[in-house]
Amino acid sequence: MTITDGIAPPLAGALAAKGYDTLTPVQEAVLTPDCAGRDLLVSAQTGSGKTVAFGLAIAPELIGTGGPVVSPVPLALIVAPTRELALQVRREVEWLYAETGAQVASCVGGMDWRTERRALERGAAIVVGTPGRLRDHIERGTLDLSETRAVVLDEADEMLDLGFREDLEFILSAAPETRRTLMFSATVPKAIEELARDFQKDALRVVAQGESRQHVDIEYRAMNVAQRDKENAVLNLLRLHEAQVAIVFCKTRATVTHLLARMGNRGFPVVALSGELSQSERSHALQALRDGRARVCIATDVAARGIDLPGLELVVHFDLPTNPETLLHRSGRTGRAGAKGVSMLVVTPSDVRKAQRVLQGAQVQAEWVKPPSAEEVQAADDTRLINHDLFTDPPGEEEAPMVEAILGMHGPEGAALCLLRLWRAGRSAPEVVDEIAPPSEPAPRRERAEFGPSVWYELSVGHTGRAEARWLLPKICEAGGIARDSIGAIRVQQDRTFVQIAAPVADRFAPPGSSVDLDEGLTMARIEGEPTLERPERAPRHSDDRPRKPYKPREEGERKPYAPREDRKPYAPREDGERKPYTPREDRKPYTPREDGERKDRKPYTPREDGERKPYTPRKPSDAPQGLTRKPAGPKTTTGERKPYTPRDRDSDGEKRPYTPRKPADAPQGLTRKPYPKAAEGGDSGAPRKARWSKDGAEKRTYDNPVRTTAPKGADARPARAKPAYAKPAAPKPAPAKPNFADPSQSLRKPRTPTGGKPAPRGKPGPKRG
Known part of the structure; x- marks a missing residue:
């Protein structure tokens, strides 16, 4: 197929300018009449031109008869698994649709999101991107797929391997259902087929050059x-x-x-x-x-x-x-x-x-x-030096004098040695590697041939005796003196085992009607014909052995009344007789929903007009004092009546009781705490206030005089409170013993200083020793 057959003129001109003389097989396959307007599932070898192929496949939805492609919203969407592939696809699509005037935008991770948003706002007919960034633009509202006519999934199997299935489903669900969906990949695994069934309609499978065949290049x-x-x-x-x-x-x-x-x-x-x-x-x-x-x-x-x-x-x-x-x-x-x-x-x-x-x-x-x-690498370097193209080019006008000067000064051997050293200096030295013999080719899988004429023998052990083929095989070979090739199938049953022996060596074992001992408790006897193999017993589905009827689905509306089985004892039988089977009542009326607004046997709700509702007035107890509307809470009496509330600090006449402090438990006999003086009617207690004292005006307290006094500040200053009489004075601390500096042991504990035991001030030298 030439590049002018079935291709729009703008795309054909771009292909010709790029140097295309003919199309590749996958490009020809997507341009056949069977693929026009249908969803495609295409698989082709890597490097076969799939990018140009899906660019040509979506051309009818973009340019139609060949007019310019100008659209404020994307008309085609191309999804690629990696950033590099997405940017590469964008470059390919740009030169392919260059003559159509179509704007191509890319949305890939790691790029500036604001730049992509501005490109989408200016209008892009084709958008190429990765799944994660495309979903981000759709969720933010910067990418509108309402007018998208074609969606291409490039390397769809890789996107599934990278965990982009959820993103792909979100992107495809945001596109119109009338779109075309094209999937391109080098391989089509089962996951891609499932994705195609979910998001493609009547997809056509296109295989170009065999997806799994070895690449010839x-x-x-x-x-x-x-x-x-x-x-x-x-x-x-x-x-x-x-x-x-x-x-x-x-x-x-x-x-x-x-x-x-x-x-x-x-x-x-x-x-x-x-x-x-x-x-x-x-x-x-x-x-x-x-x-x-x-x-x-x-x-x-x-x-x-x-x-x-x-x-x-x-x-x-x-x-x-x-x-x-x-x-x-x-x-x-x-x-x-x-x-x-x-x-x-x-x-x-x-x-x-x-x-x-x-x-x-x-x-x-x-x-x-x-x-x-290392020798092979060095020899290859030398060969490349000798066959280098620079030796065949004639010297230029500027190079000729330098060549003559080098040959005249160093001679041909010196010039060649210098060239060799410069060549090797620019390359790393080869490494020394130990040689290992290549592995042998894997043996081809041997096809199993027919065993031929055979005779069956029965062994006296099976699964119950823990019989296994690998345990029985050497015993059978040793008993008959045969090789393993003469033994065919070994079928282990529950209580016995059947062995197939080749007919030419069957005479080495027991004749028909007799048996031979292979081991203690293990005998082998010949049988006529082929054995009847037992099917493994299945565990019962139910604990009881009662017969069960086959399941028969009932017709719609058919339901028999419940009747207890005859073999089952009724649960908790009544004393007045057996329980009757359930029979639905005939006089029960079916439920009829009421119409809107219809409500029977209930007075409709009518809201009160303004002013009809009376204000709330609390009830007044009969025994409440004048002006009290609610009886205060109080403890109930034994008769159930509630006593009126009386404050603790007032007597029955309502007067306030004087405060009397309790006697301390550790106070001496006859000592009580002086009550606090009652305040006068004017609010002043009449007692002098406690003076605020400072450290300068206070007298030192000694154990002989425990009273601390303060310097009076003002006319109303009062003396400090004396200590209680029952408080015993603390024992005086013994004065510290003066160190004896004549004793060497004490001089080591506290060194002598000119300040009387205190450390010497900083900056002054201490006393000289010795």
């Missing part, structure tokens, strides 16, 4: 190395190939960081690509690979989907992929658009079985090779 190799030489083998591998661009896949971010430091110290132009980097750092790393400033990229599986790096010739699996799909997607970064590439698996002896399973699941054939040695 990729050469798969497996390198068996020791665990300690794993990093050195990768360094030698990169030095041996000297690829224009190479990518090394690791499982964790920590491994990416370690290899980045190791290769950076060896002089490799290397960059890293992992999820812990910011979006700007990841974009700069990819741009460095495209510009040639870096030649090696160490990445996690975040770079395994959809990323297209020009000149990528080598893919190294430093850590083995977890499944065949990951192997195909990693390897698909090379061998794109007809170019050749190498996919190298680094396998340690403990991972040989895992590597074989992954290769077998991916249906690819890998060649097992040895790790490059």
Whole structure:
């Protein structure tokens, strides 16, 4: 198919300007008449042009007959699993729809949200983004999918692996039901088929070039190395190939960081690509690979989907992929658009079985090779130097005098030696790696052939005797002197076991009608024909053995009255006779809902008019005093009557009682506390106030005079209160003994100072010793 068949003129012109002469198989498949206007589930090899394919597939919904594409809301939505793939898809769609005037906006995580919002407000006919950021814009109301006509899910299986199923369901539910839904992926697992059934209508399955067939442009190799030489083998591998661009896949971010430091110290132009980097750092790393400033990229599986790096010739699996799909997607970064590439698996002896399973699941054939040695790497460097293109170019006008000067001063040998040393100085020295023999190829699975004529024997043990085939097999071979190939099926039953023996060696055992002893309590007898194998007994579903009728669904409205079974004893029988079966009453009227506003046998509620309601007046007790409307609460008497409330500090006449303090329990005999003087009618008690004293006017208190006095302040000052007579004075503290400085032991406890035992002031020298 040419680029003008079935393609709108603006898109055909863009393809021709890009250098497209023919379309790839997947691009031709989506342009067939059967795919027009239908939902598609497309699977194709990596690097087969799926981005351009779904760009051509959604063209009828965007440009129709070829007019300009101008819309204030998105008409097409493209969802990609990673930021790098989304930005790459945006670049592809921009040049494909450049002549249509369609505006393309991207919504990916890690970018400025306000810039994306302004791009959406200006009007974007096509929006490309990642699931999380697209959902964020939809929830905030900045992305309107009410007019979306087509939704494309690129690498849908990867989005499910990354846990974006809930986001995808939210995005698809926000789009109109009349939209087209197109799913593109290199592989279509079961989860993608389930998602397609949920969100696609009458989807057409499109398979281009076989999704699981080995990529013909990729050469798969497996390198068996020791665990300690794993990093050195990768360094030698990169030095041996000297690829224009190479990518090394690791499982964790920590491994990416370690290899980045190791290769950076060896002089490799290397960059890293992992999820812990910011979006700007990841974009700069990819741009460095495209510009040639870096030649090696160490990445996690975040770079395994959809990323297209020009000149990528080598893919190294430093850590083995977890499944065949990951192997195909990693390897698909090379061998794109007809170019050749190498996919190298680094396998340690403990991972040989895992590597074989992954290769077998991916249906690819890998060649097992040895790790490059230091001699091979050095020889490859020398060969590249000898065959370098610079030797074939003639010297320029400015270079000729310098060439003559070098040859005249150092001669040809000196010039060649200088060139060789400069060449090797710019490259790291190769590493020494121990060689390990490649593992043997796994034996092909042997198909089971027919056993041929045979004779059956019965053994006297079964499951009850803990009989097992691995225990019976050597005993049978030893008893008859036969090999294991002469024994067919071994069927262990509950109490016996049946063994199939080949007819040519059956005469070595017991003839018909007799038995032979294989072990103590184990006999083997020949039977005629094939045995009747017992089916394993199932546990009873019920504890009783009563027969049960098969289940028969009743018809609608058919229900028999309950009747107790004859074999069941009735529960708590009545004394006046047996209980009758339940019979519904015939005179019961069916429930009839009342109409709106209809209410029988009840007076309707009528609100009172203003002024009809009387004010609330509390009842007055008969024994209440004048002016008291409610009887105060009080303890009830034995007769049930409540006594009137009387305050504690007043007598029966209502006068206030004087305060009399209680006698302290520890006071001497006959001592009581002086009552507080009663206040006069004018409010003044008449007693002098307690004077406020200061430290300067106070007298020192001694044990002989326990009374503390204060200096009077004013005319109304009164003396301080004396201590009670019953309080015993505390015993005086003994005066501290003066130290005897003549005693050496006491001089060590408290050193002599000129201040009488106190430490010397700062800045003055202490006494001289000696």
